[in-house]
Amino acid sequence: MDRKQSLFSAMISLARIIKGRPRISPALDGNAMLQTILNRRSVRAFQARSIPEEVFSAIIEAGRLAPSTVNLQTWSFAIFSPETWQQSFSHKIPFGGNRAVIIIADTYRAKQVLNVFPDCPLLEHTVAVMNASLAAMNMNLAAEAMGVSSVMLSETGRTGLLDANYIRTKLNLPAGAVPLMTIVFGYARGAPPPMPPRLPVTQIVFEGEYPSTDRLVMESWLDQMVAGYNISHPGSSFAKQLEVYQRKISQAESDLKEIVFGKNGDID
Amino acid sequence: MDRKQSLFSAMISLARIIKGRPRISPALDGNAMLQTILNRRSVRAFQARSIPEEVFSAIIEAGRLAPSTVNLQTWSFAIFSPETWQQSFSHKIPFGGNRAVIIIADTYRAKQVLNVFPDCPLLEHTVAVMNASLAAMNMNLAAEAMGVSSVMLSETGRTGLLDANYIRTKLNLPAGAVPLMTIVFGYARGAPPPMPPRLPVTQIVFEGEYPSTDRLVMESWLDQMVAGYNISHPGSSFAKQLEVYQRKISQAESDLKEIVFGKNGDID
Numbered sequence: 001m002d003r004k005q006s007l008f009s010a011m012i013s014l015a016r017i018i019k020g021r022p023r024i025s026p027a028l029d030g031n032a033m034l035q036t037i038l039n040r041r042s043v044r045a046f047q048a049r050s051i052p053e054e055v056f057s058a059i060i061e062a063g064r065l066a067p068s069t070v071n072l073q074t075w076s077f078a079i080f081s082p083e084t085w086q087q088s089f090s091h092k093i094p095f096g097g098n099r100a101v102i103i104i105a106d107t108y109r110a111k112q113v114l115n116v117f118p119d120c121p122l123l124e125h126t127v128a129v130m131n132a133s134l135a136a137m138n139m140n141l142a143a144e145a146m147g148v149s150s151v152m153l154s155e156t157g158r159t160g161l162l163d164a165n166y167i168r169t170k171l172n173l174p175a176g177a178v179p180l181m182t183i184v185f186g187y188a189r190g191a192p193p194p195m196p197p198r199l200p201v202t203q204i205v206f207e208g209e210y211p212s213t214d215r216l217v218m219e220s221w222l223d224q225m226v227a228g229y230n231i232s233h234p235g236s237s238f239a240k241q242l243e244v245y246q247r248k249i250s251q252a253e254s255d256l257k258e259i260v261f262g263k264n265g266d267i268d
Numbered sequence: 269m270d271r272k273q274s275l276f277s278a279m280i281s282l283a284r285i286i287k288g289r290p291r292i293s294p295a296l297d298g299n300a301m302l303q304t305i306l307n308r309r310s311v312r313a314f315q316a317r318s319i320p321e322e323v324f325s326a327i328i329e330a331g332r333l334a335p336s337t338v339n340l341q342t343w344s345f346a347i348f349s350p351e352t353w354q355q356s357f358s359h360k361i362p363f364g365g366n367r368a369v370i371i372i373a374d375t376y377r378a379k380q381v382l383n384v385f386p387d388c389p390l391l392e393h394t395v396a397v398m399n400a401s402l403a404a405m406n407m408n409l410a411a412e413a414m415g416v417s418s419v420m421l422s423e424t425g426r427t428g429l430l431d432a433n434y435i436r437t438k439l440n441l442p443a444g445a446v447p448l449m450t451i452v453f454g455y456a457r458g459a460p461p462p463m464p465p466r467l468p469v470t471q472i473v474f475e476g477e478y479p480s481t482d483r484l485v486m487e488s489w490l491d492q493m494v495a496g497y498n499i500s501h502p503g504s505s506f507a508k509q510l511e512v513y514q515r516k517i518s519q520a521e522s523d524l525k526e527i528v529f530g531k532n533g534d535i536d
Contacts, residue, residue, distance in 0.1 A: 024329055025322035033301040033413035034326060037406060042335050054293035058302060060473055061292055064466055066405070067310050069422050070509070071464040071493060077473045084475060109471070113486040116513055120521035122528065126429060127422070129394055130448055133401035134420075137334070138305060141409055145301035152402075154337050154395070161394060172477040180398055196339040198332055203377070205328055205345045207352060209440040218381040225339060241338070245384055253388035260390065 021195070036144050041193055043149035044233065046096045046186030055146050056099055059185065062142030063101075068131035072110045075132040078102040078171055078179075088170055094157040097150075097184030101139065102159070102167060105132040107176035125178065125260045132180055139183060149188040154181045155244065162248050165255040178259055194231055197224035289463075304412050309461055311417035312501065314364045314454030323414050324367055327453065330410030331369075336399035340378045343400040346370040346439055346447075356438055362425040365418075365452030369407065370427070370435060373400040375444035393446065393528045400448055407451060417456040422449045423512065430516050433523040446527055462499060465492035 022038035029035070056079075063077055080100040085093045093100045105128035110116075117124035136152060143150050154160030158167070159182035167179040203217055229238035290306035297303070324347075331345055348368040353361045361368045373396035378384075385392035404420060411418050422428030426435070427450035435447040471485055497506035 022329055022333060024326040027322060028326050028414070031413055033304060034330075034410055036301060037330050037410050037413060038326075038333055040333075040335075054295060058292040058296050058306075060469065061290055062302075062305050064469060064472060065290060065306055065308075065463070067308075067408075067420055070513075071466075073467050073472065075472060076478070078478075079473055079475055088476075109481050109486070112481045112483060113490050116510065117517055117521075120517045122524050123429065123517055123521045125394070126397055126446075126448075126524065129397045130401045130422075130429075133398045134405045137402045137405035138409070140335075141406070142302055142305050145299055145305060146296070152335055154398075161391065161398075174478060177478065178394075180394075195333070198339075199341050201328065201332060204332060204341065204343060205347055207347055208356075210344070210346075210442060210445065213377050213380045215380060218377070222381045242384065245338075249385055249388045249391055253385075253391045256390050256394065 023201075033145075037141060039192075040141070040144050041149070041195065042151040043186075043188045043193065044095045044151055045189040046098060046149070046184075047189045048096070049098070049187045051098050051148055051185060051187070055148060056185070058146065059139050059143050059148070060101075063103075063135040063139040066131070066135035066138040068134065069127045070116055072114075072116065072127070072131065074106050074110060074128035075135045076104040076106040076109065076177065077135075078104065089158070091157065094153060094159065094182075094184055095151065096186065096189070098186040100159075100185070101183045102171070103132050103136045103180050103183060104173065105129045105178045105180055108174045111176065121260050121262075124176075128176075128178070129180060136181065136183060143185055147187070148185050150183050150185045152181045152183050155248070157182075159184075161256070162245070162252045164252065164259060168259070175259070175262075178256070194228065196228055197221055291469075301413075305409060307460075308409070308412050309417070309463065310419040311454075311456045311461065312363045312419055313457040314366060314417070314452075315457045316364070317366070317455045319366050319416055319453060319455070323416060324453070326414065327407050327411050327416070328369075331371075331403040331407040334399070334403035334406040336402065337395045338384055340382075340384065340395070340399065342374050342378060342396035343403045344372040344374040344377065344445065345403075346372065357426070359425065362421060362427065362450075362452055363419065364454065364457070366454040368427075368453070369451045370439070371400050371404045371448050371451060372441065373397045373446045373448055376442045379444065389528050389530070392444075396444075396446070397448060404449065404451060411453055415455070416453050418451050418453045420449045420451050423516070425450075427452075429524070430513070430520045432520065432527060436527070443527070443530075446524070462496065464496055465489055 024038065060077060068074060082093055082098065085100050107124050107128045140150050155162040161180050164179050199221055200217065203214060226238045328345060336342060348361065350361055350366065353368050375392050375396045408418050423430040429448050432447050467489055468485065471482060494506045
């Protein structure tokens with residue numbers, strides 16, 4: 001592809017991102033809760049304004065009341081104000097957020113009284129990640145319900161799975177507790193960012209057997225991702241972000257194996 | 269504990285379940301979306317009434333628009349009507365549900381064009397599970413917004429992670445696609461079931477370092493679980509359900525290891 005073609009292709013990709021909107025029947029347009037869910041954005045710029053204590057408590061309550069496998073509630077939430085975050089990590093909450101919650105997939109606590117997955121560490125880990133993520137989404141949407149925006153971080157600022165051992169040390173987490181992500185909460189500053197390009201329904205939904213992947217659709221999606229990344233991540237680029245991942249993943253993988261399977265990493 | 273004491277203890281536990289309600293500031297009582305999120309229940313009895321096509325499409329749209337790590341959208345949704353479910357699995361959708369969606373943590377599709385986690389299968393799996401679960405919760409709450417109830421199943425009726433290989437065969441899933449759960453959707457029949465006992469905020473939320481687990485609180489929670497299980501799961505008991513798990517987990521663990529780490533299960 002020459003330069004002119006590639007510029008044209010980037011413009012098409014940008015146009016696609018900008019017109020990307022939730023597609024629902026007009027009959028449902030009046031459903032305020034549905035609109036809030038479908039128009040949620042990951043926000044990366046927050047006002048200095050504080051989140052009231054009762055609003056933050058209600059967000060936590062949404063995490064506490066999330067559904068979970070066998071009601072095991074395999075989650076813990078490490079909560080932070082700007083001051084306690086600074087104390088723990090010696091830098092500010094990313095993006096000027098006013099509160100932060102580290103979502104931990106926690107197989108440790110429930111196991112003190114009930115061992116549902118003896119000698120099945122991968123199953124146990126998978127279930128814990130699943131449940132903790134359900135709680136995270138519930139908290140995210142409870143925040144939206146109260147006009148509070150958020151972003152889920154798994155890398156930026158050493159906030160999640162890619163720095164699991166760093167966080168584990170800082171918080172003194174026990175065996176079986178895996179930090180997944182930090183949700184940064186705050187009141188959004190500026191206009192909502194555009195929706196990063198989503199795959200079409202036809203690529204992600206199927207009836208009957210799993211369909212073959214449409215490479216053209218996937219390549220067009222990747223073009224849109226690359227073109228759109230700068231808009232939603234000022235000061236970064238998609239390629240730069242991937243480089244960061246490439247530098248960190250090997251260590252993160254071996255740390256995670258040790259957390260899930262124990263010191264010798266024996267999976268049998 | 270003698271019989272009388274144990275009956276008394278069960279009554280206390282039941283009373284605790286029945287009075288278990290969301291705890292938020294009265295100032296937030298008027299927030300309809302927050303109330304919907306906090307009062308969501310896992311429903312296991314559905315009316316025969318059909319979910320309109322546009323309502324089901326909007327539920328799927330909420331899954332499609334969920335947030336995900338690097339916007340990778342590592343999820344696929346296998347969708348079913350009562351008829352197609354019957355064709356695929358030779359029995360009815362559990363609990364008389366009107367639609368079913370199998371949530372698949374899908375590392376296969378995106379990797380056709382972009383490999384973010386080369387040689388890091390556990391990290392890749394964990395991220396996919398996390399993202400697919402965020403999508404699941406988004407769909408669950410979008411349904412609630414439209415008056416549609418649901419339940420997330422990971423075992424009942426061979427619907428999820430504990431029967432991953434069974435589902436993989438039925439749907440012809442490629443390597444790297446892990447069925448996590450089936451969400452069964454429908455209009456609730458009868459009164460909403462009570463909230464299964466949730467751990468108190470003080471057990472799941474912390475500031476600073478991870479706190480020691482309060483065994484008394486955990487044991488009381490387990491008592492409540494056992495006592496309450498029959499209410500929300502007619503025809504079953506907590507002990508019976510655990511037995512089912514014990515029978516299935518070893519096979520499920522070794523299947524999952526093969527899916528995540530490949531045939532020889534080598535994690536290094």
